[in-house]
Amino acid sequence: MKMEDIARLAGVSKAAVSLAFNGKPGIGDETRERILSIAGRAGYKPRTRAQSQEVVADTSGDRAMTALLFLVIANSGIVTSQYDRQPFFRELIHFLEQGSRAGGFPLLISAIDMERFDEDLRAIAELHSERGVILLGTNLDKGTLSRIAERLPKLVVLDTCFETLPIPFVYTNNPLGGYQAGNWLCRSGHRAIGYVASNVRIPNFDARRKGFDEAMREWGIEVMSEHEFAVDPMVPAAQDSFKNGIERLRTEGKPLPTALFCESDFIAICAMKSLAELGIRVPEQVSVIGFDDISEAVIVSPELTTVRVDKEKMVRSAVRLATEAIEAPSGGAVKIAIDTVLIERRSSSAAPPFTSDAD
Structure with a gap:
């Protein structure tokens, strides 16, 4: 050898x-x-x-x-x-x-x-x-x-x-984790809920989506197509693909989602940094939930609400x-x-009293 x-x-x-x-x-x-x-x-x-x-x-x-x-x-x-x-x-x-x-x-x-x-x-x-x-x-x-x-x-x-x-x-149990995240958002009063997916697909991500969709059906909520985004799952930084989707909503005068479920913590960190660059406050205007509970989840600001995988x-x-x-x-x-277990931190809160992205 x-x-x-x-x-x-x-x-x-x-x-x-x-x-x-x-x-x-x-x-x-x-x-x-x-x-x-x-x-x-x-x-x-x-x-x-x-x-x-x-x-x-x-x-x-x-x-x-x-x-x-x-x-x-x-x-x-x-x-x-x-x-x-x-x-x-x-x-x-x-x-x-x-x-x-x-x-x-x-x-x-x-x-x-x-x-x-x-x-x-x-x-x-x-x-x-x-x-x-x-x-x-x-x-x-x-x-x-x-x-x-x-x-x-x-x-x-x-x-x-x-x-x-x-x-x-x-x-x-990825379906359970997706369900826990979706159910928590609905119980917290969110109705305009967005979904941030990985643009690289693996079975774990698909299973998380399955559980999330089940929670949406139980609450009678439909995720609008313009509130669905796809990003690189390996880049925990602001990404143009996500920012452009949010800016498009603003330009067209459409309401932003009041909450986002992200398929992983890296994706959630990407979403939070992108929103910060656009001047959108987390969680006052948009709540963010991730998945995995990696160590970085408590380093970012605000600390990330996430679905804990018991590694x-x-x-x-x-x-x-x-x-x-x-x-x-x-x-x-x-x-x-x-x-899985949902871990509540500061990146999520109850739905705001209105869905406009204005201050």
């Missing part, structure tokens, strides 16, 4: 691999450990300056096979090659490290580049087919998951679910299923849905 292969499996650049092997600064401790662990498991034997010793594969004893692998398919949909810097996924990895450590299982982290999917999956399967694997499924479709499961029999998929696949899944509980369930697969594989797959 070459350095290029180690870089792909670790989801980093070749330069980062070189820094790790030579004990040089420039990468984080977790990244360095991940690179060296992958290299060791693959039998790659670099000599680091810092350690002055070889990193040798440990394939004997229980430790090698009881380590859990967290696997990411990068450069596909909303999951980039820098997935460990994306807030939601960064928090998942944090809880995975805690959970595997508490269970006495070392955690390996690896990535497959979607552009080299078949080659990278083959390499992963050769190294880890007997290992418990937790796969980040957020961005993956049914066909891709089936192909991965064929090569990795002790697989648990995290953050998505396909009910017709005989694979263990641990996922968020810690999701991860605990996934680790348990993966370790059970190592110790006593069962013949049936388990699917675990984790319910």
Whole structure:
């Protein structure tokens, strides 16, 4: 196995691999450990300056096979090659490290580049087919998951679910979260409710829309087409596509929505910053609700009302299923849905007494 292969499996650049092997600064401790662990498991034997010793594969004893692998398919949909810097996924990895450590299982982290999917999956399967694997499924479709499961029999998929696949899944009850957000807005007196969607579609977003729409039907509210917007889900900053939609309403003399449900916290932050640039106050004129409850939700101003995804509980369930697969594989797959909770903060309030965007 070459350095290029180690870089792909670790989801980093070749330069980062070189820094790790030579004990040089420039990468984080977790990244360095991940690179060296992958290299060791693959039998790659670099000599680091810092350690002055070889990193040798440990394939004997229980430790090698009881380590859990967290696997990411990068450069596909909303999951980039820098997935460990994306807030939601960064928090998942944090809880995975805690959970595997508490269970006495070392955690390996690896990535497959979607552009080299078949080659990278083959390499992963050769190294880890007997290992418990937790796969980040957020961005993956049914066909891709089936192909991965064929090569990795002790697989648990995290953050998505396909009910017709005989694979263990641990996922968020996204319809419930969308319903909770829509129901809260309606109970708070809002009737002109807008929807800010991701322009990159994944099943989780579609499920959130399904729950939101159910709440709207129960309250007899129709979301007007001009109150629906689509933005880049990876840019937590003001976006012209959203601002132009709001400005169009103003120009045409149409009322603004008094509230917005956003499919993720990044999208909600984008909406709030866009509204601020347009001189529209949150929540006095427009309430905003997000989804995920990432750490940034309490950093923005005003603090973001959001639907909390219990990432810690999701991860605990996934680790348990993966370790059970190592110790006593069962013949049936388990699917675990984790319910959401609406967290009220300062970005939302009761509907204003009128819907005009004038002061």
